[in-house]
Amino acid sequence: MSLPLDGDALSVTLTLLLLAMSVASWSVIVYKAWLLRCVSVDVPLAKAAFWQAPDFSHALAALTALDRQRVLLPLAQAQQQRMPGTLGAQAEVSAQRTRVLRDALHQVLHRLQTGQVLLASVGATAPFVGLLGTVWGIYHALAGMAVAAQLTMEGVAGPVGEALIMTAAGLAVALPAVLAFNVMGRVINRVEQELEGFAYDLRTL
Numbered sequence: 001m002s003l004p005l006d007g008d009a010l011s012v013t014l015t016l017l018l019l020a021m022s023v024a025s026w027s028v029i030v031y032k033a034w035l036l037r038c039v040s041v042d043v044p045l046a047k048a049a050f051w052q053a054p055d056f057s058h059a060l061a062a063l064t065a066l067d068r069q070r071v072l073l074p075l076a077q078a079q080q081q082r083m084p085g086t087l088g089a090q091a092e093v094s095a096q097r098t099r100v101l102r103d104a105l106h107q108v109l110h111r112l113q114t115g116q117v118l119l120a121s122v123g124a125t126a127p128f129v130g131l132l133g134t135v136w137g138i139y140h141a142l143a144g145m146a147v148a149a150q151l152t153m154e155g156v157a158g159p160v161g162e163a164l165i166m167t168a169a170g171l172a173v174a175l176p177a178v179l180a181f182n183v184m185g186r187v188i189n190r191v192e193q194e195l196e197g198f199a200y201d202l203r204t205l
Helices: 009-052 056-066 073-078 093-113 116-147 153-203
Strands: none
Touching (some): 009 056, 009 093, 009 116, 009 153
């Protein structure tokens, strides 16, 4: 689909904005599809290898080998963290473990959720950007017809059809972002449940 780049400043700006939205959303979609695919495959295998290890050092080695995206390993490493001589060390051991595991879990989830806000924003705003471009294009088309000496069907259909391309472009940018946001959100929720369960098991280890 070709976008109009020969209009006035606003039309060109809206066209470039839609193009930037499309590039950004597809970059996030491709990267997160690869990331979540790796995580979905690695987490069950790494968890099984961890709990089947004879001791904690071998369990960490198994996670290092199998957890390619490092979503489980930070939790296991945090379980061993101690902060002697600090305010945090004055709490009970169980409270210390809960705090460090919670912090590690939040960091991992933040990395998994990166890009979701961008996809949601593109899905919500791209149709309106395209609609604004259409309205602006139709306005200029009608203004040009008003000063034209002769009004023909071709003269009406051409400019209006070009303006409507912006609406189609806005929808073409928004739909992949919305679908990816919903699908990836479900995958992230499933992974989050598995990570929370793993963190709970580590706390009670």
